[in-house]
Each structure stands twice: as structure tokens, then as C-alpha cells.
Amino acid sequence: MPELPEVETIKRQLEKHIINKAIINVYIIKSKVIKGISPAEFKKELIGKKIVKLDRRAKYLVFTLSSGKILLVHLGMSGALILGDIGQKYVKYIITFNDGQKLYYCDSRMFGKTRIVDDLSIIGHLGPEPLETKYSAKEFYQLIHSRKTKIKNLIMDQKLLAGVGNIYACEALFDAKIDPRKPANKISYKKAALLLKAIREVLIKSIKKGGSSVDRYVNASGEKGQMQLHLKVYDREGEKCRRCSGKVKRIVVGQRGTYYCPGCQK
């Protein structure tokens, strides 16, 4: 499931290949993934336009078009954007560029959403980017110290911190040795600073490894990431803790499968 590192990986790859290329065709197979606009309108907004800029905001891809409008894509849990025809399954729409490249949007579960928007107000509720260096431990502590909710729910709340999903929340909490169920207001400043550092480090490491392919995530070339090989708790139920002699346990926190080590996360 694409989280910040996976979306960042796709962004960096696409950026190299589609900037300033004109869109010459859009073929829609399943318009359900395109929200708030008819298939005909969607085509009209894209054909003849160039993608002048590509950004990532949280788990969103933000394609700025030469018209000034924005193609906004959220991959949901099974969405993929793949360049080139490599026999993809679950294709929902295809964008063709003037140099012959084709960009395939694939999504088996169709939780992803594609929109054309005038501005970013639709994602204006998102919290700060965890990798934004201006974002300080002090601000992070201020955010969490008065909240009673479980720390894992908090760091996955996109309104409070943008881009962290289930995998990296579990991993960062393991690295910071914090029980995912711990009430946020019971975490000291020191621990909070440690947690923010852990979040940043795990996100950066994952970007370096090209993201985690625990489900069926693939990058813009249709290839898997490598980060799943380095995960310490996620999807390792019953396996040995890589830090203590304990065993990784799976519990449910906030209706989400949560992996942690009871031996060393307190």
C-alpha cells in the first residue's frame, strides 16, 4: 500500500520522463476511479496539455498542467502508475504522451481517486510533511502532548502528520521503543523527539530502498521496492524480534493491524 516513500519513489521516476511532454490521448477503461468529473471532461482537461510540474504532498501526486489546473492522484491501497506497456493488470485509464510514452493507472481494489482540481484546497486539511526540516521536535511535542489518543492513531492521522501510514507507523514506533497503544499525552518530550527522528529515518531509508512491497506495490517501472526486506516488525507476526528475545505480536489498534514487540516497546 503506497505511503509517503512509495509515492515519493513514483514521483521521482515519473518526473524524469513526463515533464513538459504533451498529452495526446486519454483512454478510460473504468471511470469510477475518476471523481467529480465526467470521463469526457476528464479527457478534455488533459488532452493537449503538458505536465509542467510534479509534486508529492502526503500520499498524493500533484501534476500541475500547462492549463494551470491540477491532476491530483491518490493511489489508495492498490493503485499504481506505471510507465510503459509491460502487461499490467487492472488498468483503469491510460495517458499517452507525444513521445509515445504511455502512463497506466492500475488499481485492483479501486480505493484510489483521481481528480482534476483548480487548486489544492481539497487537500488543505493535511498536516505538516514529516520530512520538512522546518518541522521541529518542539512542534511535534506540542501536537501530541495534550492528546489522549493512542500514539499510533495520532501519527497516522493525516490531519496531524501527513504521509505516514500503517507500515511506517509500526516501524517508527518500534525504533523509538514505544508501545503503539500508549496515550500520546504520556510521552515525554525526549521520547517525542526520538519518535519524530525515527519517523524521519524510516521514511528516508524506505525512499532509498524504493519503498516497501509487502502487498503488491510496484514503482513507475513496474518493479518492486526493497524496503520490505528491512522491516523490523511489520508483517512479521510470530517472528523473532530483531532487538530483544521477544516475539513480534499482531494486535488491532484503531481498526488497523498493528505489529509490535511487547518485549521492548513500552
Added chain:
DNA sequence: CGGGCACCCTGGTGGC
């Protein structure tokens, strides 16, 4: 504010 839950959706899986 916080917790719980339903919904969106479908491939994969576990149980019978």
C-alpha cells in the same frame, strides 16, 4: 476530543 463503526471495493484466503 476520542473511540467506534460503516462505507467504498475486490483479490485472495481460510473454512467447510
Added chain:
DNA sequence: TGCCACCAGGGTGCCC
């Protein structure tokens, strides 16, 4: 082997 109920899961919205 075959069928089917059920689950996963990011985001959003609603209710208490």
C-alpha cells in the same frame, strides 16, 4: 477440488 463468506486497508464521514 469447489464454493463462498470474510478480510484487508487509506480515507472520510457519522454518531455517541
